[in-house]
Amino acid sequence: MQEFFVTVDLVVLTIREGRLEVLVVERKYPPFEGSWALPGGYVGPEEDLRDAAYRELSEETSIGAGVYLEQLGSYGAPWRDPRGRTVTIAWLALVPGMAEPTAGTDASDAAWRSVADFESGALPLAFDHGEILTDGIERARAKLEYSPLAAAFCPPEFTVGQLRAIYEAVWGTELDPRNFHRKVTRSPGFLEPTGRTSNVDGGRPAQLFTRGTLDVLNPPITRAGQL
Amino acid sequence: MQEFFVTVDLVVLTIREGRLEVLVVERKYPPFEGSWALPGGYVGPEEDLRDAAYRELSEETSIGAGVYLEQLGSYGAPWRDPRGRTVTIAWLALVPGMAEPTAGTDASDAAWRSVADFESGALPLAFDHGEILTDGIERARAKLEYSPLAAAFCPPEFTVGQLRAIYEAVWGTELDPRNFHRKVTRSPGFLEPTGRTSNVDGGRPAQLFTRGTLDVLNPPITRAGQL
DNA sequence: ACAATAGTGTCTCTAAGACATTATTTT
DNA sequence: AAAATAATGTCTTAGAGACACTATTGT
Numbered sequence: 001m002q003e004f005f006v007t008v009d010l011v012v013l014t015i016r017e018g019r020l021e022v023l024v025v026e027r028k029y030p031p032f033e034g035s036w037a038l039p040g041g042y043v044g045p046e047e048d049l050r051d052a053a054y055r056e057l058s059e060e061t062s063i064g065a066g067v068y069l070e071q072l073g074s075y076g077a078p079w080r081d082p083r084g085r086t087v088t089i090a091w092l093a094l095v096p097g098m099a100e101p102t103a104g105t106d107a108s109d110a111a112w113r114s115v116a117d118f119e120s121g122a123l124p125l126a127f128d129h130g131e132i133l134t135d136g137i138e139r140a141r142a143k144l145e146y147s148p149l150a151a152a153f154c155p156p157e158f159t160v161g162q163l164r165a166i167y168e169a170v171w172g173t174e175l176d177p178r179n180f181h182r183k184v185t186r187s188p189g190f191l192e193p194t195g196r197t198s199n200v201d202g203g204r205p206a207q208l209f210t211r212g213t214l215d216v217l218n219p220p221i222t223r224a225g226q227l
Numbered sequence: 228m229q230e231f232f233v234t235v236d237l238v239v240l241t242i243r244e245g246r247l248e249v250l251v252v253e254r255k256y257p258p259f260e261g262s263w264a265l266p267g268g269y270v271g272p273e274e275d276l277r278d279a280a281y282r283e284l285s286e287e288t289s290i291g292a293g294v295y296l297e298q299l300g301s302y303g304a305p306w307r308d309p310r311g312r313t314v315t316i317a318w319l320a321l322v323p324g325m326a327e328p329t330a331g332t333d334a335s336d337a338a339w340r341s342v343a344d345f346e347s348g349a350l351p352l353a354f355d356h357g358e359i360l361t362d363g364i365e366r367a368r369a370k371l372e373y374s375p376l377a378a379a380f381c382p383p384e385f386t387v388g389q390l391r392a393i394y395e396a397v398w399g400t401e402l403d404p405r406n407f408h409r410k411v412t413r414s415p416g417f418l419e420p421t422g423r424t425s426n427v428d429g430g431r432p433a434q435l436f437t438r439g440t441l442d443v444l445n446p447p448i449t450r451a452g453q454l
Numbered sequence: 455a456c457a458a459t460a461g462t463g464t465c466t467c468t469a470a471g472a473c474a475t476t477a478t479t480t481t
Numbered sequence: 482a483a484a485a486t487a488a489t490g491t492c493t494t495a496g497a498g499a500c501a502c503t504a505t506t507g508t
Contacts, residue, residue: 405463
């Protein structure tokens, strides 16, 4: 009965300057020395999988509790790691835009890179991390449709305009501000008004909201068929 | 660096006599001797995860190629298996109703049991397989909404009535036959008419269809708000 | 004839998409 | 004043849900 190494790898996405970005680390030792890879590491002897993912996330960013973290899937092709038979459990984390990566404690320098660069081929990744990242991006894009998850990219209080910017960055589309406003404000439980306002973007001050308690958006926000 | 055992476990669902059923095996050795469990087993030294899942499925049922098989998730709580630190990759398989379980080649007797029994607590499962099955059932229910996956439960040619019975069995609801007919026949790519008809259920002969090429149903079939 | 199931059509209502208009701020 | 963004309202249309009605079989 074969024994395996088990790791967790993280697809950490954020929005910075209106772009969807991913956290990558530079590998300092072989294999793939000098390449970019997803952050991750070995699961501890008595550590739960989610705890391992959360620990790796804490080590690479300044992100604390309350981060959105969901399991993405497992990858275990026989030769995916030349050091030995390794199965990795990939996790998807969505973090607010102001999160800063931590300079590498464990043999890595972490940096935000744009997802557009990855998708154009300008950011090759070590191991099968390209496949994992592709799956993570698609998961995030799909989830925005039927869940209020976009708020996970936002600070605790945010405006409808900021929320719309999240959708536009993740989907790479433009959404009608008026229809979007109607949709999210009239979906009960999506947003909770705080009564406060913000005017950081110029123009009329916008109402500030916090995340509501809704967890499934029905009917969904569709990304097909709008320009 | 800890080494782990890695297994695959299968949530195999089917529809028999209008009921949603799950394939379970009786454990013949400790731990959990005599209990029911999900079918599964160890991943081979040079075996891909999907191949391992497919191999276990073939060993337990008469199902051949073309079965729908998707990864459900990984479960790796430290003490989930008393024999040692084990991570399992769970897979969801949907098989047509006539599939028969194979009497246990590897220390198990396989049987179909109704999901209703499981959900009422009448079918306790070994290890954390109850949690895995709960997740698998929910995944199947959710996927029927926005994918043409229900056809995976059907024989190669089927009627709209048979397809509707799948939805009703999986969701435990009743659907309006006329609205359902309109929905599935007017979703381009969902169904391909064969020109043939069937009248096994009495009444007017029904058109036979095969699965179409569609893979995402937009707009979805909703399970909320209909009786 | 009657029961059963298949299939079509019609009506209402919700919500998406397109877009006009007003409101409130900064420059 | 002009530009920018927020917020509300109107119109059209697609599609869900409810349900009447016709079609074609077996008993």
